[in-house]
Amino acid sequence: MTPETISQIIAQAREQDAHTDQYREQLAGALDGLxxxxxxxxxxxxxxLYHFVREYIEMAPGLIECVRVCADNAGVGNLFAPFIRxxxxxxxxxxxxxxRFDGLEGLLIKAYQCHRLMEEMYENNRSFRNSNLMEPEATQANLLVHHLIGEPFANELDxxxxxxxxxxxxxxxxxxxxxxPFVEQASDEAWQWMREYWLNLLTRNGIQFHFSFRSSL
Structure with missing residues (x-):
């Protein structure tokens, strides 16, 4: 299956949900428990929240293709082939x-697996961690989806x-x-669109994380 095929599957599920509003109704319950x-x-x-979910899902095949292009251009395609597969x-x-999961709900889980896989690959390599290729907003988006999937299932996925x-x-x-070599290649245009996507995914949907720290005084 290619990223293009995945995009087609996502488009079909999005169109079907637009007619039934099934997943939007599920999100209404999740909204009250954020x-x-x-x-x-x-x-x-x-x-x-619904638009965020759709965009998060739609980014998954783009991520796969972006990694493939950067890895091939850097001459390390064999190292990233297992990730792509x-x-x-x-x-x-x-x-x-x-x-038991179908439609946008099932695709959200699969997209979460894809995005979290990239996040863990990033966290477990020194070259990646020193590169700042991934933005904090990507982690925040994953945290939100983790919450939408719900525990303990999301923990099992992790x-x-x-x-x-x-x-x-x-x-x-x-x-x-x-x-x-991959980091240098990913600093080029092939990766920039994805960084911009992550940077703006939450803000363009009006979603904010408010972290508060208690004073030790």
């Missing part, structure tokens, strides 16, 4: 645990992703693996 640190501005918070596999060969990353990395040496 964590206190998450705020949605504007007069139509349900619409904003795994991320694509979330859509083409989903776990049996996802059998645990499975950690196991997958260890399998993909292959050895403890992955942390020190020099991925500078």
């Amino acid at each position: 964590h206190a640190l998450i705020r949605i501005d504007g007069d139509a918070p349900l619409d904003a 795994t991320a694509t596999g979330y859509f083409s060969s989903p776990s049996v645990l996802l059998a 645990q499975s992703i950690l196991i997958t990353v260890r399998q993909i990395a292959g050895s403890p040496d992955y942390y020190d693996l020099n991925l500078t």
Whole structure:
């Protein structure tokens, strides 16, 4: 399955949900239970949350293709092939645990797996962590989706992703693996659109995270 095929599946699910409003109704319940640190501005918070979910899902095939292009251009395509196969596999060969989820709800879970996989790959390599390729807004978006999926299932997904990353990395040496060629390539235009997407995904939907720290005085 290619990113283009995944995009077509997403478009079909989006169109179907537009006729039934099934997932929007589910989000209405989630909206009432949002964590206190998450705020949605504007007069139509349900619409904003629904648009966020759609954009988050739609970004997944773009992420896969962006990684592929950057890796190939950097001459390290073989190193990232397992990531691309795994991320694509979330859509083409989903776990049996996802059998009961369909439509946008199922796609949100698969997109979450894809985005969290990239986040963990980033966190577990020195070259990546020193590169600032991923923005804090990406982590915040993942946190929001984690909340929308709900616990304990979202925690189970996170645990499975950690196991997958260890399998993909292959050895403890992955942390020190020099991925500078990829980082340098990702600093080019192929990656910039994705950074802009992450930077603006929350704000253009009126979603804010408010972290407060108690004074120690």
